[in-house]
Structure formats: C-alpha cells, structure tokens
Amino acid sequence: MTNRFLRAMDRRGERSVATLKRLYRAACKHVHPDTGQQYGRAGASETFIALRLDYEEALIILEYGVDYQAERTGSVPPSGSPVAARSQTRAPNPSRLSRPSISTDLIAFRDACTRLGALAGHARCDPYEWNPAPEFMIELLRKADEALTRLDGQTVDGASALSTVFSALSGDAVRLRRYPGLMTRAYMLYKALYHWHEFSSRGSATDLDACRTTLEELADPTVALVHSEAVAEVVAAFPTAAATLMAALGINPRH
Numbered sequence: 001m002t003n004r005f006l007r008a009m010d011r012r013g014e015r016s017v018a019t020l021k022r023l024y025r026a027a028c029k030h031v032h033p034d035t036g037q038q039y040g041r042a043g044a045s046e047t048f049i050a051l052r053l054d055y056e057e058a059l060i061i062l063e064y065g066v067d068y069q070a071e072r073t074g075s076v077p078p079s080g081s082p083v084a085a086r087s088q089t090r091a092p093n094p095s096r097l098s099r100p101s102i103s104t105d106l107i108a109f110r111d112a113c114t115r116l117g118a119l120a121g122h123a124r125c126d127p128y129e130w131n132p133a134p135e136f137m138i139e140l141l142r143k144a145d146e147a148l149t150r151l152d153g154q155t156v157d158g159a160s161a162l163s164t165v166f167s168a169l170s171g172d173a174v175r176l177r178r179y180p181g182l183m184t185r186a187y188m189l190y191k192a193l194y195h196w197h198e199f200s201s202r203g204s205a206t207d208l209d210a211c212r213t214t215l216e217e218l219a220d221p222t223v224a225l226v227h228s229e230a231v232a233e234v235v236a237a238f239p240t241a242a243a244t245l246m247a248a249l250g251i252n253p254r255h
Contacts, residue, residue, distance in 0.1 A: 117197030120190035127186035131173035158244035218242035
C-alpha cells in the first residue's frame, strides 16, 4: 500500500472520511504552493499535486470500499465478496443524469467536456505541461453558450465565468504558470473533467463521485489559493464556473 493517508490512518487504527480530511488539511499546511516553504514554490506545487492524488484515491477507497487503482487495472476482488459488490456499483448513464427533455445543445456540450477530459488525461492533467488548444476551447465555449441558455437556473454569470476560466487556461497559460495556486486549481479542473470522461466511457460511480467531489471543492468560494490582482478575475471566476459545470453536466451536489 503506497497511499500516505491510508498508511497514516491504519497506524492510528481509524479509517474514516473525517480523519482523512483532518490529515489532508494538516498536510496542506506544509506543502501548499502558496504556504509551503521547505520545497520552494515550484517544488511545493508538484508535491501538493501528488498529495491531492493520494487524497482523492483514499477518499474513493473509504467511500466505496474498493481500491480505485485495482478497479482500473482489472484486479478486482473475488466475485460474491462485499468489496466486489461495492466495486461493481455503477452510476446512471450520463444521458440520464438530467431530466428526459435534455437539449441537443447540452448533449453537445457534455460531449465536448468528455473530449476535453480525455485530452487532459493523456497529459496527466498537468497544467504545467499541457493546455487546451484555443480553437478547441472556442468551440467548447460556443457549445456552452448555446447549452446554458436552455438550462434552468443558469444565468449569464455562469457562462461568463466558464468563458473567463477556460479562455485563460488555453490562451494565457504561460503567464498563469507563475501562480502555483492557480495551477493547482487548473489541475483540479482537468482532473474533474478526466473523471467525467471516464464516467462517460465506463459508467463507474467512483468516477462520477470523484468528478463531483473535485467540482464541489472548486465551487467553494471560501477557498482562496491565490492572492494576486494580476489573476484576480480568473480566481474569482472558478467557483461560479465549477458550479455551472456541475449543473451543465447534470451532477447533483452531495448534500
């Protein structure tokens, strides 16, 4: 077992989501790119991404009782066991996430998000090494504008926030890389879309839940990872963009 959080909880003899979150928050204070000192900003950012990966994996294992990596590689528990039963949990088909009257524009937007997630996955969701082509993002945002006008409860602010975030990530990536905290958010967004791609392809409840968890964290307006006027507009747009993306993908909040 290589997951640092699972090892720590096993040493304590206490595996729970609450314990995991406490350990994660404590670890973030030491390696977060905007607060960690011992690694330097670039090193802290890389360490924080690795920490985040362990947190996501541990959260899925705790909530579903199955090793997420084992499920991906086909190394599943024996059939008939409680763990095997949980590992076979499947979420609804993406086309059934919203009401039956889903528009063709919304379907097109979800498909574009699926393709973006696939591209991000090929690049390991690393915003330092990859960013979407501007042409692709222009087309995705066009689909977003058409889809969101037909989505109940969505406003111009939601479409504008998506445009701000996606346009910055594709067209201003070099400048944004100077802000490790913002790169962490970009990584989380790419990771959420990658899980959406995996869910759309396999229908796995673990991927849907991972997508939901990540977007919910991005949608939390109380989390401030970057304090710079130069990128304030992009940072401020992330919560609304994430909430809008959840609504457009038909993902209901956990609570």
